Amino acid sequence: MYDVVIIGAGVSGCAVARELSKFQVKACVVEKEEDVCCGTSKANSAIVHAGYDAQNGSLMARLNVLGNEMMENLSKELDFPFKRNGSMVVCFRPEDEKKLYDLMENGKKNGVKGLKILSREEALQLEPNLSDEVTKVLYAPTGGIVCPFNLTIALAENANQNGVEFKFNTEVMNIIKQETGYLLKTNQGEIESKVIVNAAGVYADKFHNMVSEKKMHIIPRRGDYCLLDKSAGTHVSHTVFSLPEKNGKGVLVTPTVHGNLLVGPTAIDIEEKEGTATTREGLDKVIEASGRSVKNIPMRQVITSFAGLRAHEDRHEFFIEELKEAKGFVDVAGIESPGLSSAPAIGVMAAEIVKDILDLKQNEEFQAERKGILNPETLSKEERKELIRKNPAYGNIICRCEMITEGEIIDSIKRPIGAKSLDGVKRRTRAGMGRCQSGFCSPRTMEILARELEMDMMDVTKSGGQSKLIVGHIKEEIE
Template identity: 45%
Template sequence: QNGLSDLQILSQDELKKLEPNLSKNIVAGLFAPNGGIVSPFELAIAQGENAKNNGAEIFCSSEVLSMEEKDSHILITTNRGKFLTKIVINCAGLHADSIARLLGDYSFTIKPRKGEEYLLDKRVGDLVNSTIFPLPTPTSKGILIIPTVHGNLMLGPTAEELDQRDDFSTTSLGFEQIYSFCTKMVNGLEKKDLIASFAGIRAASDRGDFIIEFSPTVSQLINVAGIESPGLTAAPYIGEMVKEMVRDKLASTGQKVEKKPDFNTVLPKKLRFSELSTEELKEAIAKDKRFAHIICRCEMVSEAEIVEAINNGARTLDGIKLRTRAGMGRCQGGFCTPKIIKILSRELNMPPSEITKRGNESFLVPYLAKELIERKEQ
């Protein structure tokens, strides 16, 4: 029905050959040999960098304050200025309904659903070779065991309906629920290997399905909302679909849309200290001595990589973390965070007290030690 012809129902013995650490309680399974994994944040960042390289402008930290129709255009007012556009693509996730309402569109409502996730040390990264799914539930694909592209295991998520949209907390109850469930599927999991916990909020909607459509009230507004799992898998095709919607809309008003003739689909390969051979390291260090200065020892991330990330748009600690993996190792930034703050401060010409973890007011260094000492002396 969905174009997949290679799915197989496997017996317990057949499953054990593929995944030796599966629990003996598992009697059969559905095997999808063409399934794969990707780093979602690296994919999104790469797409953004590619768009920028091809002429797109990206305005971060730009809160939309109001929108109004104006002479067959839409005027968007933000905290960083005004933008006049022919079409608005509303892909604001958790706040997609709020954005739509700015133009009088009440056709859908976002229903937040929180999922807690837990990351395990690379020591147990080879316990499974594939993503392990249970049977899905009406609200979720279930609690999974996911091997990441960087060699960790990720356990989760939960599925908790919320009223608020900013509750990213994790709980001991959530961890126990996930750990208890996962140990029934796979042997060898231990609590001592937990190195990080986090939560995400799915932007589910009251429609119960993807919303990819022109607004019923504003012809220049395209809503792309309620994109639940498998939203990441579907994202490339959703992009193609929305592109066709934009092209057809503009063509209907006599505006010609042409393909960019020199569009470059390839990003330059980034040098990663941890992936280079000895000879490649020597060559990299000869060109940039900052490659010889290791900032994150857990993930072997050099100063050169962190500076490159800043040059490509990183402005926060998390921005560096997601682009380079600095701070993602066993110590979770215990040693490298002060060094990264110092580099951000130097490269952005900002005092350390203005550096944030993830923007807004998530400040990391509210006071400098020197300032506190001076206050005490006074």
Template identity: 55%
Template sequence: MFDITIVGAGVVGCSIARELARYKLKVCVIDKDSDVANGTTKANSAIVHAGFDAKPESLKGKLNAKGNSMFDKLAEELDFPFKRNGSLVLCFNKNDVDKLNDLKKQGERNGVPGLEIIEGDKLREMEPNVSDEVVAALHASTGAIVCPYEMTIALAENAFTNGVDFKFETEVKAIDKIEDIYVLRTNKGDIETKIVVNASGVFADEINNMISNNKINIVARKGEYCLFDKSVGNMISKTVFQLPTKMGKGILVTPTVDGNLLIGPNAIDTEDKNDLNTSSEGINDIISKAGLSIKQVPMRQVITSFSGLRAHSVENDFIIGEQQDAENFINAAGIESPGLSSAPAIAEMVVDIIVNKLNPSKNEKFNPIRKGIPKFRELNNEERKKLIQQDSRYGKIICRCETVTEGEIINAIRRPLGARTLDGVKRRTRSGMGRCQAGFCAPKIVEILARELNLMPTEVTKFGGESKLLVGKDKETI
């Protein structure tokens, strides 16, 4: 039996797991998918918002700026990509400058430092490629960018090495409460636990509604994106927003921590919580709107489009806390933007509730440090030579677009909570994320996965389950 079982291995669930690892508790994280960060976390804007958007009285307003301020230490301890590049909210009409001032005042109430309204020459010096139609902007120096799945993998690895258990491809079918114990009925058997933390993204309402009469409703809000080649990644340096609407923060244009350019998302509510399709209408819409922010959208440099789902609550705020009619059942639900930015603060809030209930002792052996996979593409020649001397497989390039070596891929597979799928390797190493989108490297990565995991190549999957890449053989070569 576990003290705490967290349902959902996204950035929020793994943030909570890592914080709980600081205590002498028996903790488990379960997820219906084959890896961490397979839901909302894997496909979003990768923005660490400064915190001026949300109303001060909301949980979003209270947790965003606090969470933002925690990223520097987290990135240093866990070795994931993070950059404070700053952000701009663009205004295209002098009559709307008051709205920028309102955002600034709201941000200051939320505890956001360093906000300023800029215009004219100062704006053009800061960001030369913004549209000529822009008349002013709100500059937030604490705005940042991050790799959300690398961050989540880092959190999970650190939680795991500090004693947290992880169970994948484990789907909750029902929840019963027998006296003071929750029994999670899963496809892989029953899990008994004193406390349940519901961090299951767009499915959080379904988990909550299995046990509580206080029903919640989560709407899957789809956002589509275009990703551009690194050759245009320096077109802008800051994350560029447009004045927000009731549907969200509008279309943004941003560099990524890996050097690409990203535009999106739109906002389309969908009843299908597995709908990750993109449409020509949606992509054309975000391209058109992005053209309002920058002088030219470099369409010839698009390398892929994708979509992600946000867990929008009808209350339009985070739902965090113990359910009144289900003692020891704690929600971390409705975690849409700025959920990624707020995740460290959400984790602290949830863990405070648990600590007050269980009064556990501190885990004196807790080690906050995690070291990531060496990135061959980022090393200088001397560092590369030294790495190859230690392991010759770091001298063999597998993914040419992103300069990923066989040594990195093997590291990704063998490390704690290592990759078991093609997507798992991709998110840990960036293999397959370049111009050719895995056209050249995928067969070799399948071969490495099969060898390292002692599988037949036909058993290797893209993202678990039945997502097999090979269905047979036409020659006796496998």
């Protein structure tokens, strides 16, 4: 019997887990995939929104601004990259400038600091590559960028270090209300818990509807993106948005914390909750819309395209509450943009609800800090030489594009909630995220995974499940 079971190991679920680990609690996170950060959290804009867009008075607006304020200190505690690069919303026509002023006023009501309207000339001084169509700009200095993988993994590792269990490849099939709480029927057996936190992303409506007669409907909203090489990473220094559209914040152009350039997303409602395939039509829209905001984007430098899903609930709001009709069942649902920005605040709010339900006491042994994977390039030449002398694996470059060493890959496998697949290593170290998109480093990374996890190379996967990379009758040749 657990005190709390959290369904979903995305950024919201891991944020709740980390906040709950500040209390004396027996908690577990169950995730149907083989790792954390495998759903919505792995494919998004990686933006920490300032908070001017969400409707004033909404929970979405309040948690966005609070989450933004919390992110910098959290990045220091948990050692993940975050940068306050500022954001711009560009306007193309004088008749649309009122919308820009309305957006600023909404942001001020939400508590966003430093908002101001810039003339075209003022904006060009900050961002010279803005397109010739831009007339005015809303500037938000508190906007930022983050690595969604590192953030989610850091939250999960810290929660795990403080006692929260994680069960992967564990899909919840049914939830049954009991006198003492809930029975979760999973593909790995039954789990009992006093409280359930439903942080299941695009599947949150499925679990909500199992226990409540007040139905929830979540639409997977697909967003297509193009990622450009680091050679294009300085084309803009701020995150550049167009005016918000009916289905979202529009197509943006932004640097990433790792030095790439990202453009996207589209906002296309689909029915398939696993529908992450890009389309030619979607990518064409990304290219066209981004070019209207920022000129001369070197699209020949695109190294990959991808699509992510946002959990859009019909009412366009976050739902973070204990259900009146199902005591002990806490929704963390409808977490679409600005969900990543709001995650730290979402974690606090949901954990407080659970604390009150269970009357939890403080965990006096809680450790707030976590160290990320050591990057030898952050060391001085002398420190790096000493590191390699002590551990030669840090002198063996495996991924040439991102200059990732064998030592970093081993660390990613051996740490709490370590990598078990190629994508798991990639999310933790960036091995395979460079220009060649793992064309060079995959075989060596597979060898390291097989060796460190004491498994057969034939069983190494790209992303768990049946995604094996070696198939056929070549096992004897490998051996």
